[in-house]
Amino acid sequence: MxxxxxxxxxxxxxxxxxxxxxxxxxxxxxxxxxxxxxxxxxxxxxxxxxxxxxxxxxxxxxxxxxxxxxxxxxxxxxxxxxxxxxxxxxxxxSCQPNTxxxxxQVWQSLQSLIADHKVISADKKAFAEKTAGINAKREAEGKAPITYTGRPSFVDQIFTSLKTVFAGFLLALIIAVPIGIVIGLSPVLRSSFNWLIQIFKPVSPVVWLLLVFMIVKTMTKDSNSDSAFIISFISVGLCAMWATLVNTAMGVSSVDKDYINVAKVLKLRPLQKVFKVILPSSLPLIFTGLRITLSVAWMVLIAIELLAQSPGLGSFVWEEFQNGAIDSNSKIIVAMFVIGIIGFLLDRLMLTIQNMVSFNKNDAI
Amino acid sequence: MAYLELKNVYKTYGQGADATEVLTDINLSIEEGEFVAIVGFTGSGKTTLVNLINGLLQPTSGEVLFKGEPVKDTSHDRGVIFQNYSLLPWLTVGQNVHMAVREAFPKASKSELQKRVRDFVDMVSLSPAINKRPKELSGGMRQRVAVARALAMNPEMIIMDEPLGALDALTRGNLQDEILNIWSKDKRTALLITNDVDEGIYMADRIIPLRPGPNATLGPEFKIDIERPRDKTALNDNPVYKKTRNAIIEYLMDIGNERKAVVQQEYVLPDLSPKSFVA
Known part of the structure; x- marks a missing residue:
């Protein structure tokens, strides 16, 4: 349909x-x-x-x-x-009103952002050509290659944000789907973990970020990895996973009794019952959850990037706001439209995948 | 010793004050190779009885014995055809049957399994639809898939829970013949639950009415002494058929009337008359 x-x-x-x-x-x-x-x-x-x-x-x-x-x-x-x-x-x-x-103006800013991107990518290309020889030598010596450390362009920021949101989404998927299945299968577990889900589900992204910050800060003390990225994607995942968790648990626990009877009559082993009967029949609900998770993740990401100083669209918006240049406001509006359009496209993508993998429950008996 | 035996079986749902006794003192024995039909009103506990026999439910008291062993769980020896088909909608016809076959014959090779799936789908003449999903099929075709799925597991006994209840009269007649054909080939034991007396008489060796629940119990059995294969059109003129049919219907009608009689209550109206304002 x-x-x-x-x-x-x-x-x-x-x-x-x-x-x-x-x-x-x-x-x-x-x-x-x-x-x-x-x-x-x-x-x-x-x-x-x-x-x-x-x-x-x-x-x-x-x-x-x-x-x-x-x-x-x-x-x-x-x-x-x-x-x-x-x-x-x-x-x-020097004297333009700031409003x-x-x-x-927004259209001009968009064009200037694109032009800026072209300049930066040309710059990057030149840098890569210049350092190619040195990097090959460094690699042979077992040293880390020299990387481009210039300012990222607006388009680079978009891709950084997409990377963060997909990492967070994958984290949510890996955590929420298995836990949702286990909780959905056992009424005892469901009632014993319900308080936890109900309490943590409404917690604000900002608080999740601080919690993750507390933990990750300590854990990455010795390594020189990109802790801003780690913090932001984990926070995104934790904020967004609840919809999937709740929907998966609901889907698994509300499988049609007829299908369970079939599984019993065929004498499927417990694992087979989960993979052959329970999971396929709850796929539509799981995917509804994942769709909500992805859109929540994208929404929350901007706020988290802004707070975590992690590169991406969120920090772009914040930097422009702090910057206060004459075209800062219009760049913020450009970012707003880009965020909205990408969010819409992500939702469409999930909808397409959902339609591909799940049967229509209402039509089938 | 009977092939399938139910001894003083009671089944109660709920506990304490909310408990409803659905089945009361069910005694039934079926011999090997026999085709028995249980006829009853809707809501009389037929599905509960089926689930007790196939092992999905356990009796509250009494025992269900299959080949002398108490039924503790479902078994591949007892194939079930459910009332509402219960096909898995995300699998195709072939996959639905394949799933059952693979469970029933874990040691068979892939090609053997495939062949068996094809044979049984072919037996219910659904080969052209083998790659279709249940929602693309008509009710009759879906039920045929369910029949194929149950039989492909090669059960020793087939339990059918109102398998044709949701079908139109013509499809119903065809499927009755198909089921009888399959049954007569290797004379498996069969138990048919139905609400259609004619269907019972046409298909079964014995008919046992289930008195309506709560507290449903089995009535006296009626033997159908009509030669097989039975001819549906000739059946109408068969004196044995007429006699049995009338006896069963009369019995069921009596139960129905009894039921009504129980419900009938006399309502004593209060002795009231309009107050007169004239005097």
Whole structure:
């Protein structure tokens, strides 16, 4: 059912595209309703959103500018106020009001971030070429190679964040699924661990980070490994695993009694019963849990990176906020959109995997 | 000694004040190679009885003996066809049967297992659907898979819990014939639980009514002395058939009436008359 829905969407998308093509070459035979629903209305809503944003930011800009001029007038007199007004009107960087950036500013920042990425990656490439000979020599001598230690670009930050979130997700998967299965199988264990789950589930990511920090700090004292990365991915995993844990336990404990009877009549051994009957039948619920876990992990990651000083989108946002440059605010908004879009794509990815591996429980008897 | 024997079996669900006695004093013995049908109203405890025999449940008191041994657990010797098919929806037809075959013949080689799966799927004429999942099949096809799965384990006894209850009349008739065919080939012992008297008479050697629960117990048995193979159309004119059918239905009707009579209560109305405001 879900799969067919997705398929429908895909075909609709394709349909819209081809209709659009026809529209361009001048043949006016198209499904107006479909265009309206699939293309025009979303486009309108985006325009409306950008328009509102634009007017809002203009209004805020004006408020901030008025305040600045007013302040100059009361503090330094008429001349200073006029100078300030002229300065703001000229667009000079030194006196721009600091407020919500407009859509066009955000667009410019996006382009400057991409340009920045190009510069940095060219730089990296040059560095790699330059150090290739030395590194080969160092490797032969058994020394660690020289690595690029320059500033990471925005795109690098995205990949660092994705790496952290997948590490955290894998940790959650490795911890939560087996424990969920064991707890789900035994009512005694379930009732004895319930308090723990119920108490730790609502704990804030920040507190998890501090807890992990306490432990990891001591454990990595002697090694020179990347403890910021370790701390952040473990915290992400611990924050996000609860949905999977609870869903797995529920799925395993609520397997249809008919299937259990079949397993008994066939005399499956306990392990076989788990792997051949209980797990497949609880897969849909486990995957629902994993989907929630991944989206929670992505959401929590930004906050944790921000606090743990671990590189990634979170620290990018925080650094830009601390930086206070003229385009910092618009870079933060760029990061906001990137975070949102990646979160959406991750969710879609999980949904696709879920549809691939699980049967539809409602249709089957 | 009987092949399957139930001696003074009682089954109670719940404990203390909440306890309901579902089955009371069940005595049953089935000989090897016999086809016995138990006919009863819905909710009379038929499925409980089946689960006691196949080993999914244990009696509260009394014993269930299979070949003289008390039934403690499920066994590959007693194949079960469940009322609601109970196929695993994530497996294909072939895989569902294969799972059972592999458990029943742990020593067989891969190709032997595959062959057995194919043979039994073929026997219920589902070879074209061997790679389909249960949800792609009709009710009748699903039940045929369940039949194939139960028989592929080569059980000594087949226990069928209202196997055809959810099917339409035509599919039902076909499957009855198929089951009878398979049964008559090697004369396994068979126990059929059904709510259809005609089905019982057509298929079984003996019919035993189950009096409705709670406190369900078995009624007197009716022997069906009709030559096999039985012809469904000719059956209607067979005097033995008519006589047995009438006797069983009469018996069941009597139980039904008895039940109603028990429920009937006299409600004594209070002696009231409207108050007169005239006087």
């Amino acid at each position: 879900k799969q067919s829905l997705v398929l429908n969407k895909v075909s609709d998308l394709v349909g819209t595209k081809s209709i659009f093509g026809k529209f361009k070459i001048g043949s006016f035979k198209f499904d107006g309703n479909k265009i309206l629903r699939k293309f025009l209305i979303p486009a309108l809503s985006i325009l409306l959103f950008v328009g509102l944003w634009h007017t809002g930011s203009k209004a805020l800009f004006q408020m901030e500018a008025d305040y600045k001029i007013e302040k100059a007038l009361t503090d330094q007199g008429r001349e200073a106020a006029e100078a300030m007004q002229a300065c703001i009107a000229s667009g000079d960087v 919500l950036p407009s859509p066009s």
